[in-house]
Every structure is written in C-alpha cells, then in structure tokens.
Amino acid sequence: MGLFSTAKKESQIGVDFLPDGVAVAQVQAGKNNPGGIIRSEFVNAAGQDAQVEALTEWVRRNGLYKTPCVCLIAGDDCDVYQVERPEVDDSEMIPAVTWKIKDLINYDVTHAVVDSYPMPVSSKNNQQQVRVVASREAVISSYVNSINSTALVLDALDVHELVPSNLHAVQQSTEKSLALLTLNSGNGLLSVYHDTDLYVSRDFMIGIDQLETTSSEDESVFDALLLELQRSLDYFESFYDIGSVTDLRIFPQLKITEKMAMYLQNLTNFDIDFIAFADDDNSPGLEQQCFHAYCAALRGLSL
Numbered sequence: 001m002g003l004f005s006t007a008k009k010e011s012q013i014g015v016d017f018l019p020d021g022v023a024v025a026q027v028q029a030g031k032n033n034p035g036g037i038i039r040s041e042f043v044n045a046a047g048q049d050a051q052v053e054a055l056t057e058w059v060r061r062n063g064l065y066k067t068p069c070v071c072l073i074a075g076d077d078c079d080v081y082q083v084e085r086p087e088v089d090d091s092e093m094i095p096a097v098t099w100k101i102k103d104l105i106n107y108d109v110t111h112a113v114v115d116s117y118p119m120p121v122s123s124k125n126n127q128q129q130v131r132v133v134a135s136r137e138a139v140i141s142s143y144v145n146s147i148n149s150t151a152l153v154l155d156a157l158d159v160h161e162l163v164p165s166n167l168h169a170v171q172q173s174t175e176k177s178l179a180l181l182t183l184n185s186g187n188g189l190l191s192v193y194h195d196t197d198l199y200v201s202r203d204f205m206i207g208i209d210q211l212e213t214t215s216s217e218d219e220s221v222f223d224a225l226l227l228e229l230q231r232s233l234d235y236f237e238s239f240y241d242i243g244s245v246t247d248l249r250i251f252p253q254l255k256i257t258e259k260m261a262m263y264l265q266n267l268t269n270f271d272i273d274f275i276a277f278a279d280d281d282n283s284p285g286l287e288q289q290c291f292h293a294y295c296a297a298l299r300g301l302s303l
C-alpha cells in the first residue's frame with residue numbers, strides 16, 4: 001500500500017493519533033452531501049495500547065465495523081524532505097527519491113517506506129521539486145496493525161500537511177491564492193494554496209495557549225504571529241511570482257482567535273474568515289481537536 005493510495009467509498013473516517021488522545025471524524029462520502037460531518041469526537045487516551053483500545057471501543061459504540069478510514073501519520077513518526085525531482089519516469093520515481101534521501105535519514109533506507117508528491121515550479125527556477133515522505137517500515141506496520149485491530153478498514157495513510165487540501169474552502173479557491181491558518185494548543189500551521197495546489201506549508205511554535213496570554217496592554221504574541229505570516233507570504237510572493245494572497249481562512253473559531261483575526265484585519269488587506277463546518281443548527285459541528293482527522297476523512301471526495 002502506498003502512503004497516498006485512495007479509493008472512494010460511501011462513508012469514510014479520519015483518524016489522528018495525538019499525544020493525549022485519538023481524534024476521529026466520520027463524513028458522508030456518497031452522492032448525498034459528500035463531506036458532511038456525521039460525527040466527530042476526541043477520545044482521551046495516552047500511549048499506543050490505550051489509544052488503540054479507545055478507538056476500538058469508539059468503533060464498537062458507534063457500530064462502525066468495516067468502515068473505511070484514512071489514518072494520519074504523526075509528525076514524529078515520519079520525515080518530510082524537499083529535493084530536486086530526479087530525471088526519471090514516474091514509474092521509477094520512488095526508487096529514485098529513496099536513493100536521494102538515503103543519507104538524510106538516520107536509519108537504513110532499505111527499511112523505509114517512501115512516497116512523494118510534486119511541488120509547483122517557480123517561474124524563477126524551472127527545476128521541479130518534490131516532497132518526499134519517509135517512515136520506518138516498523139512504524140508503518142504499527143499503524144496498519146493498530147487500525148486493523150479496531151475493525152476499521154484502512155484505505156490510506158496520509159500526512160498532516162497534505163490533508164487540508166481536501167477542504168471545500170481550498171477546493172473552491174480556483175484561480176486565486178488562499179492562506180489557511182490552523183492552530184492547536186501549542187503550535188500553528190500555515191498552508192498557502194494557489195489554484196488549489198499547495199505551495200507553502202510551514203509550522204511555527206505559536207498556538208492557542210500562547211494567544212491566550214495576549215492582553216490589551218501586551219499584544220506581542222499577535223505581533224509574532226503576524227511576522228510568521230508575513231515571512232511565509234513574502235516567500236510565496238517572491239519565489240513564485242504569481243501575485244499576492246488575498247484570502248486568509250482560520251481554524252478554530254474561538255474568542256481569542258476572533259480577537260486575533262480583528263488584529264490581523266487592522267494591519268493587512270486580507271479577506272479574513274473562519275472555516276465553518278455546520279450549515280444549519282441541525283448539523284453537527286467539528287470538535288476542535290478533530291480538524292486534521294476531518295480533513296483526512298475528506299480524502300478522494302468530490303465536494
């Protein structure tokens with residue numbers, strides 16, 4: 001199974017193993033409201049055995065045996081590199097990029113599972129770049145065995161930086177540039193898209209906990225976040241030379257992120273809004289910790 005293999009199903013689950021629990025999201029995957037949230041939940045559990053047990057109980061409680069799922073590989077369990085695309089046919093890409101990263105990983109490359117995806121070409125540098133994802137075979141086997149033991153059907157493994165591309169907001173951003181800012185308790189991720197393709201993905205150590213320390217007398221965290229945004233967007237604009245980002249979308253929507261958005265709006269020209277998941281009062285929302293699980297569950301769907 002390749003890391004990025006996929007298949008379309010009638011219902012699909014995203015699973016994200018986090019340090020303190022398991023985030024799960026189930027979405028509709030057929031013709032009726034594809035991507036609609038059926039349920040999402042964050043189940044507290046620490047350690048692999050406890051998390052697998054908690055996920056198994058969640059599957060049993062909701063009667064979801066044999067439901068296909070997309071499971072995310074934790075950032076600590078894989079390495080991502082950007083290298084020049086080898087001059088080989090697509091059929092020879094994986095062996096070629098595996099050879100390119102053999103001196104970058106700290107284990108025998110023959111025990112690695114490797115996949116890759118292309119990056120957009122800059123008008124200032126015609127050299128095609130590819131992102132290479134590598135993980136130990138034993139780690140991948142552990143994910144596969146964990147999902148199989150819960151009675152879910154593993155459809156694909158994926159990585160956090162790629163799955164936000166599945167969002168409706170991204171898929172609808174054709175012919176324009178969009179920045180997506182997602183925040184969890186301790187850090188953030190900025191993704192920049194143009195015509196739905198991912199151009200920039202950058203982590204930084206500012207999260208909701210840091211934002212909560214902001215006061216009317218001290219807005220230094222907001223300043224630091226704005227600087228991180230500007231650095232990433234300046235790189236996007238200067239390296240790719242395809243115009244500036246016009247839209248900024250944010251998740252989650254909390255009092256503190258609303259305050260942050262107002263601060264950013266006063267200092268930038270972005271069209272700023274929050275990613276929303278419930279169209280009406282009868283639709284379930286999305287648990288805050290389940291954002292990437294939800295994005296994973298959208299994999300392969302036509303929204």
